[in-house]
Amino acid sequence: MVLADSYISLLLNRTMPKKGGKHAEVGMEMQVQSKRAKVDAACSPSVMDFESPDSLFASLISPIKPEEFFREYWEEKPLLVQRNDPLLATYYQSLFQLSDLKELCSQGLYYGRDINICRCVNGKKKVLNKEGRVNYAQLKKDFDQKKATIQFHQPQRFKEELWKIQEKLECYFGSLVGSNVYITPQGSQGLPPHYDDVEVFILQLEGEKHWRLYKPTVHLAREYNVESEDRIGNPTHEFVLKPGDLLYFPRGTIHQADTPPGVSYSTHVTISTYQNNSWGDFLLDAIPGLVFNTAKEDVALRTSIPRKLLMQVDIADSTKKLSSILRMLADRLENSRELRSSDMRKDFIMNRLPPCLGCDADSLTPGGKLPKLDSKIRLQFRDHAVITVEPDQENSDEIRKEMVYVYHSLKNRRETHMMGTDDDDTGSEEGAAQQTPHGLRFPLSHLDALKQIWSGSTVCVKELKLTSAEEKENLALALWTECLIEVF
Numbered sequence: 001m002v003l004a005d006s007y008i009s010l011l012l013n014r015t016m017p018k019k020g021g022k023h024a025e026v027g028m029e030m031q032v033q034s035k036r037a038k039v040d041a042a043c044s045p046s047v048m049d050f051e052s053p054d055s056l057f058a059s060l061i062s063p064i065k066p067e068e069f070f071r072e073y074w075e076e077k078p079l080l081v082q083r084n085d086p087l088l089a090t091y092y093q094s095l096f097q098l099s100d101l102k103e104l105c106s107q108g109l110y111y112g113r114d115i116n117i118c119r120c121v122n123g124k125k126k127v128l129n130k131e132g133r134v135n136y137a138q139l140k141k142d143f144d145q146k147k148a149t150i151q152f153h154q155p156q157r158f159k160e161e162l163w164k165i166q167e168k169l170e171c172y173f174g175s176l177v178g179s180n181v182y183i184t185p186q187g188s189q190g191l192p193p194h195y196d197d198v199e200v201f202i203l204q205l206e207g208e209k210h211w212r213l214y215k216p217t218v219h220l221a222r223e224y225n226v227e228s229e230d231r232i233g234n235p236t237h238e239f240v241l242k243p244g245d246l247l248y249f250p251r252g253t254i255h256q257a258d259t260p261p262g263v264s265y266s267t268h269v270t271i272s273t274y275q276n277n278s279w280g281d282f283l284l285d286a287i288p289g290l291v292f293n294t295a296k297e298d299v300a301l302r303t304s305i306p307r308k309l310l311m312q313v314d315i316a317d318s319t320k321k322l323s324s325i326l327r328m329l330a331d332r333l334e335n336s337r338e339l340r341s342s343d344m345r346k347d348f349i350m351n352r353l354p355p356c357l358g359c360d361a362d363s364l365t366p367g368g369k370l371p372k373l374d375s376k377i378r379l380q381f382r383d384h385a386v387i388t389v390e391p392d393q394e395n396s397d398e399i400r401k402e403m404v405y406v407y408h409s410l411k412n413r414r415e416t417h418m419m420g421t422d423d424d425d426t427g428s429e430e431g432a433a434q435q436t437p438h439g440l441r442f443p444l445s446h447l448d449a450l451k452q453i454w455s456g457s458t459v460c461v462k463e464l465k466l467t468s469a470e471e472k473e474n475l476a477l478a479l480w481t482e483c484l485i486e487v488f
Helices: 023-033 053-061 066-072 086-095 100-105 136-145 160-173 279-297 316-336 343-351 358-364 428-435 444-454 469-481
Strands: 007-010 035-038 079-081 115-121 124-127 149-153 177-185 199-206 209-214 237-241 246-249 254-258 265-273 376-379 385-391 402-408 438-443 485-487
Touching: 053 066, 053 160, 053 246, 086 160, 086 199, 100 136, 100 149, 115 136, 136 177, 160 177, 160 265, 279 316, 279 343, 343 385, 343 402, 376 444, 376 469, 385 444, 402 444, 438 444, 438 469, 444 469, 469 485
Parallel strands: none
Antiparallel strands: 007 035, 007 079, 079 246, 115 124, 115 149, 149 177, 177 265, 199 246, 199 265, 209 237, 209 254, 376 485, 385 402, 402 438
């Protein structure tokens, strides 16, 4: 489909032609049926805006506004942005291309960890991986002769522009953001119809890709699953992505994609987020702490459960008691308006990307003025640090007092981002370091002072809400050594 310059085609929920229709005919039907938004040529996006996380996301989905995106599409339905912008297409191609593989293979890539090669055969994924280190000549042979799709895991570890994009998106969403590159030769398909447990943004980098989307069988799915052709019915959306185009769809959306005949190959990057980041996940993390703290103050939670309750099949009588306790917890939560989540916050900070600073990397080394009592300080890298209140981790006594922890991701390693902890070729000390959260530990009395600093405004050290001048200076110095504040 060829769209006039400065136009965007929006996918709405509608039935598309059955599999096998001509792509050009499908495209023309979409062009007629789709809602269009005319955009002034000067507003046509050419590069990403890295000024802030908000501006980066706005430029990613431009010319759709973020407000419209979250109101109409997020977790609801797919969005297709088809652009005819040569500058943006060139920029997308710079993110990753087939020709990058030769150089990357020379750096030491391994099957399974870094690369999978696969092909969809009779509705099933056939993995064609070899053992050990990837040889580029063999990889290219499998690509050309076996029509295998190359799946490159987490390319942001190697490509700085993707690092910049994903780091900003992690700040924007407050959730881990991973990516995979898929390179598929003509007339081939890498994966069978399936759905994922992540929100997906697809950027078409090279060539063209024919996509079919289907109605979800599990809305906002919590796990990956393959679906059979006879179960999913006809596509609800069918289209071809070209360089510079973007596609979004919610988790649970069934999809499959192939490179059309006549197109030498297709390269796209799938950027994904919001895995295990639902209200259910948050409650599983936060409710235990709420129950633990409430039990200290309310005897109702310290009374014993009925005799033999754990041995009974029918516990209907006890569910009434449990329901009343849950209502009491809800009332307590509503009145206190405080629900502490520690594990999800720590997991995010421990595993997210560090800031991509380029030539400004020296700002991650303490320098300049030492903070003094009369100094003015301001928080920096706010999106890369969190405050939690949790039991003292350094005290093994039965009764542990609560402490304030400040965790940050400034010292995280880009090379291990989204790669898990089971890599055989990673030294144990190195792997352990990546899994240890970086940060500081303070008495609970420091919480209000930290909230002052986290407010984002400039504050004088002597005005911090602490008792002594020594405490104020020590708090500022501790944050300065971790590069979390700048001093004026």
